[in-house]
Amino acid sequence: MSVQELLVGLEQAVDADEHRIWAVRCAHALGLEGIAVSLRWGAELVWFSNDVSARLEDAQFTLGQGPGLSADFGVVPSQVADLQTAAGDRWPQFATEAGALGVRAVFVWPVRSGAAWFGTLTGYRTTPGPLTPRQAADGLLVADALTGRLLAWQPDARLSERSGAAEGDDGPGEAGVVDLHRVEVHQATGVLSVRLGVPMDEALVRLRAQAFASGQPLAEAAREILSELPQ
Numbered sequence: 001m002s003v004q005e006l007l008v009g010l011e012q013a014v015d016a017d018e019h020r021i022w023a024v025r026c027a028h029a030l031g032l033e034g035i036a037v038s039l040r041w042g043a044e045l046v047w048f049s050n051d052v053s054a055r056l057e058d059a060q061f062t063l064g065q066g067p068g069l070s071a072d073f074g075v076v077p078s079q080v081a082d083l084q085t086a087a088g089d090r091w092p093q094f095a096t097e098a099g100a101l102g103v104r105a106v107f108v109w110p111v112r113s114g115a116a117w118f119g120t121l122t123g124y125r126t127t128p129g130p131l132t133p134r135q136a137a138d139g140l141l142v143a144d145a146l147t148g149r150l151l152a153w154q155p156d157a158r159l160s161e162r163s164g165a166a167e168g169d170d171g172p173g174e175a176g177v178v179d180l181h182r183v184e185v186h187q188a189t190g191v192l193s194v195r196l197g198v199p200m201d202e203a204l205v206r207l208r209a210q211a212f213a214s215g216q217p218l219a220e221a222a223r224e225i226l227s228e229l230p231q
Helices: 003-012 016-029 051-063 092-100 133-151 183-196 200-214 218-227
Strands: 034-039 045-048 078-080 105-113 116-125 154-156 177-179
Touching: 003 016, 003 133, 016 034, 016 045, 034 051, 034 133, 045 051, 051 092, 051 116, 051 200, 051 218, 105 133, 116 133, 183 200, 183 218, 200 218
Parallel strands: 154 177
Antiparallel strands: 034 045, 034 116, 078 105, 105 116
16 A cells, blocks of 8 residues: 555544554555654654554653654654664663664654644664665655644543553544543653652653663553552
């Protein structure tokens, strides 16, 4: 299936299963093994095709480092064709986490409208190597098509019984509405901010540090904090 056909399919996808199938097909059409879409600076993961792509985004968010957080898009896409040789000095912890997931190459496109850049489309491969010019151009078409979806994005902050991507979260809900993937992280950050008397950004840094030091996923560290609240 061509990228042009997939872009038509994006408009026809109306439920979570169809969105997930579309994302998987899109990744494969771009020569990738997974894709994910996050709001700028990784503030919220809103769409992902598989477990590894979600965990890769979560690693960047937890560590505060990685290609999706550092791209300036002087060249589109931002390509890290071999994480083992190119990322060790720049993003050492991220390179280690990505390696543990079997990820060897990462590619990032901006999701933007004109000069306004408000998100990223990130793809990965388990083998090193750059994109072909056609794949790079097709990825930009996909990122541009997703712009309209994100501009209309309405977060559904209701906690579901699913606990996250690592346990099989199916990703987006109904068309135009996406469950907040990191709702517990945002809630725990607020709790720490009040408990410690520090600003929200510092509270998030402390939560990230706690998760990294304990070897926990960020969502798990957040759930521990929330579990301490009086019922």
